[in-house]
C-alpha cells in the first residue's frame with residue numbers, strides 16, 4: 160500500500176511570519192549560538208482547524224492555527240512561540256514530546272516548557288492573574304489548571 164506523503168505546499172519558513180525572534184534573549188538562551196541557524200531552518204505549517212500552536216513530533220515543524228495568529232492576543236502568541244521553540248529544542252534533543260504515559264499537564268516536557276514560558280512572562284511584568292489567564296485553555300478543566308499552576312508556582 161502506498162503511503163500518503165504530505166507535500167510541502169503549506170510549509171513556510173518561520174522567519175517569514177515571526178520577525179526578530181533571533182534577537183530575543185529568551186530564544187537565545189534556548190538555542191545559544193545556533194539560534195540564527197535553527198530559526199532559519201525552522202518550518203511552519205498552518206493547521207486548518209482548532210488549536211493554537213504546537214510542534215509536529217514527526218518533523219519538528221511548528222504547527223500554527225492561522226486564525227489564532229491573525230486574531231489572537233499578541234502577548235499570548237509571543238509566549239506560545241517561546242513555549243513551542245522550547246519544544247523544538249526538546250525535539251532536537253530527541254525527547255519524546257507526546258509521551259502518553261503522562262497526562263498533558265504533568266508531562267515533563269510540558270512542565271519544562273511551561274516553566275520557561277512563565278519565567279519569560281514574569282520578566283515581561285505579567286501578573287499571576289494574567290499568567291493564569293494565559294495558561295487556561297478551553298480543554299483544560301479548572302482542577303487541571305490548578306494543578307498545572309501549582310507545578311509552575313503560579314497563584315491562580
Ligand SMILES: [Zn+2]
Nearest residue numbers: 242246269272
Ligand atoms: Zn507544550
